[in-house]
Amino acid sequence: MTTASLIPAAARGEVTQARVIHSEWIKLRSLRSTLFTLLAAVLAMIGLGLLFSYFTADRWAHLPADEKAHFDPTLVSLRGFYLAQLAVGVLGVLVVSGEYATGMIRASLSAVPRRLPVLWAKALVYGVVAWVLTTAASLVAFLIGQAAMSGHHLGTSLSAPGVVRAVLGAGLYLTVVGLLGVAFGALIRNTAGGIATVFGVLLVLPVLAEALPSSWFQNINPYLPSTAGQGLLHIHQEPHTLAPWTGFAFFCLYALIALAGAGVALKRRDA
Amino acid sequence: MIEAHSLTKRYGERTAVSDLSFSVRPGIVTGFLGPNGAGKSTTMRMLLGLDAPTSGRAVVNGRSYAEHRAPLHEVGAMLEARAIHTGRSAYNHLLALAATTGIPARRVNEVIDLVGLREVAKKRVGGFSLGMGQRLGIASALLGDPATVILDEPVNGLDPEGILWIRNLLKGLAAEGRTVLVSSHLMSEMALTAEHLIVIGRGRLIADTSVAEFTAQAAGDVVRVRTEDAEKLRALLAAPDVTVESRAPGVLEVTGLSSDRIGRVAADHAIALAELTPQQASLEEAFMELTRDAVEFQAPAPELVAAGSEGSAA
DSSP: OOOOOOSOGGGOOOOOHHHHHHHHHHHHHTOHHHHHHHHHHHHHHHHHHHHHHHHHHHTGGGSOHHHHHTOOHHHHHHTTHHHHHHHHHHHHHHHHHHHHHHSHHHHHHHHSTTOHHHHHHHHHHHHHHHHHHHHHHHHHHHHHHHHHHHTTTOOOOTTSTTHHHHHHHHHHHHHHHHHHHHHHHHHHOOHHHHHHHHHIIIIIHHHHHHTSOHHHHHHHGGGSHHHHHHGGGOSSOOTTOOOHHHHHHHHHHHHHHHHHHHHHHHHHSOO | OEEEEEEEEEETTEEEEEEEEEEEOTTSEEEEEOOTTSSHHHHHHHHTTSSOOSEEEEEETTBOGGGOSSHHHHEEEESOTTOSOTTSBHHHHHHHHHHTTTOOHHHHHHHHHHTTOGGGTTSBGGGOOHHHHHHHHHHHHHTTOOSEEEEESTTTTOOHHHHHHHHHHHHHHHHTTOEEEEEESOHHHHHHHOSEEEEEETTEEEEEEEHHHHHHHHHOOEEEEEETTHHHHHHHHOBTTBEEEEEETTEEEEESSOHHHHHHHHHHTTOOEEEEEEEOOOHHHHHHHHHGGGOSSOOSSOOOOOTTTTGGGO
16 A cells, blocks of 8 residues: 655645636536536526517517507517526525535535635636526527517617617526525525515515615615626616616625625634 | 644533533544543544533644534544434445545545445345444544544444554554554553543543553552461561552552562561452543542442453454
8 A cells, every 4th residue: 555755845835816716617517417507598598588578579569558668679589597597596505505515615625724715716616607507598588589579570689879888787697596405505604585685686585675665775775686686788778777877886895795794604604 | 633622512411512622733643532431432422513512712733623624534523423324325325425525436446445345336225234234434534534533432343353453554654654543441441552641531631641651650669479377477578668458368568668578578587479460440440530420320239340351352
């Protein structure tokens, strides 16, 4: 039995942020759940976009006048984002909570005892992957959706005002949802708890806010994470919302605060 | 080299480790022994900076673990065999760990061969047996060719061949000049593998001794004698520093005299002996005696595990 020193002292590398990013990329791409979840997000985005576009166009003649007046062909083709955010958010939570569930986190933090590089690397790697895929899916959903509506002369094009912002916005919104998932996964360290929190914040808060007196609702609603973040997808600014990029800046700020909290918790708590 | 200086860890009211100090030298295998719940795993997590001590300090190769810039090259650890994502293949698990410090894929393949997981390296870890999981844990520990190796219960769940393999691996690592700390709750296993022992119970240091010393202490010098003339022999053997006990008719247990001497006395007085056997308290019994007060969960009638049963496998 020999384990003779196979790594010469000169080749003993230090832990760097770039290496930890490489490590997290290997981790992300080597799990089947990553593939399936991201595939689900892309299919939801494109499939639902096509369905909504097709049926909206098909039933156009029967739609009430006020719906026709508020018709936003870009948003209709991007509607799949609503389902896609579930997949992207869940995978974001799993990127961290999966390590706690299996005990892998102890191996990860033993390899990188300063800990924070692991969290930043997870956020960066998953953020980039989610951004590339959801932006591509958003563009495909838009093009297919407009094609489905063009027969009824309802479609729009990328050159129309605000359309590029909305198409890119769907990818950006979903990316930040993914980062919120990473942050809550690290804060709560439990898959079910992390998922419940992310979607409590994104989906349940707006519903609860609606139960408030309407003057309160009008003041609070623009700053709710999902309202603020989804402003980018609307060609025409909704009532009681912030300007698209202002809203998105707030949404990013919430995600940064959550990530910073996750960093503090990761550094302080026993693994 | 591992040093613990007054390590203490409290979880709320419960004190898991209390004022624990010891050092682990390079070049030998050091066994870290204690009953379940004694604080072995907590101590090992503190050595690796995973749990922060409530007070005290753990130093590995001259620094606290978190201060090492290339930790995998300093300390290789297996804390639980299952600290591995079950959805990933063994190869990708090792590759991801290796990437943190720039260890090349070639080394990943080397450790896979070293622990004998070549055939299952690309399979998902979720389907691994306990023994395969242990081997993968050991592969992770050896990945960075570290100067110090820390393994928590490495023989758990291994078959006799696997146990023998670990035993030889640990001795080989120590012979190369590495510091090797191995925890176990089995004294008999440590007696065969380790040279030095650190025994803890209820989070406190009970013994810090060499295996040879521990064995010598445990052995005692009881001689079992069976004869029809037990009462006559008993009277003949009586002396100030000799105690003779009789637990069954015709059987004496003599402390303070060698078997040679007892045989001579019996022969001189024409007493026929049916049996004359020097007794060794088993290591496991000695260990249990030592930690009796420190066992957290006690069965009403604890069964003794015969020491030396592992020895036949060696």
